[in-house]
Amino acid sequence: MRGRRSRGGRLRVAGGGCCWAVAPKELTVEAESPARKSLGPGASQQALENYVPAVEIQACDRCSAAFGFFCWKHHCRGFGACVCNGCSQWRKVVVAGQPEVRVSDDCFRSERALLE
Numbered sequence: 681m682r683g684r685r686s687r688g689g690r691l692r693v694a695g696g697g698c699c700w701a702v703a704p705k706e707l708t709v710e711a712e713s714p715a716r717k718s719l720g721p722g723a724s725q726q727a728l729e730n731y732v733p734a735v736e737i738q739a740c741d742r743c744s745a746a747f748g749f750f751c752w753k754h755h756c757r758g759f760g761a762c763v764c765n766g767c768s769q770w771r772k773v774v775v776a777g778q779p780e781v782r783v784s785d786d787c788f789r790s791e792r793a794l795l796e
Contacts, residue, residue: 722781723757724774730760740764742784758787 715731716723734753739746741761747753754768755761763784770788771780 719755719757719760720781722773722775722778724759727755727757727760727774731755732760732762734762737762740767742767742786754782756784756787757781758783761786 713728714733715728718734719727719731734755737747737753740751740763742763743766745751745764745766747764751764753762754765756763756768758772758774758781761784767786768782768784770783770785772783772788773780774783
């Protein structure tokens with residue numbers, strides 16, 4: 681399909697039809713940060729600031745177990761640490777109004793200590 685660009689970002693197509701070649705400014709959506717995409721809406725601000733992409737992490741931040749096929753990576757939604765399954769057995773609400781999310785054992789214990 682051949683055509684020429686006219687004013688307003690429209691593409692004139694042979695046959696009289698036209699389509700938008702460029703999305704109007706009000707329809708464009710700002711891209712989410714990689715941390716927000718990975719951690720989801722239930723993550724704390726501290727977790728977003730401390731976020732390190734999973735591909736850059738080779739071992740658990742807590743017990744130093746090497747990640748692999750049998751030892752998976754999990755990001756704590758409270759502190760942002762990347763820990764193994766054994767070090768992230770708990771879930772809790774980190775952001776008010778959001779569902780419970782996976783947190784590291786240290787994150788879970790720190791809140792329990794504050795509550796007691």
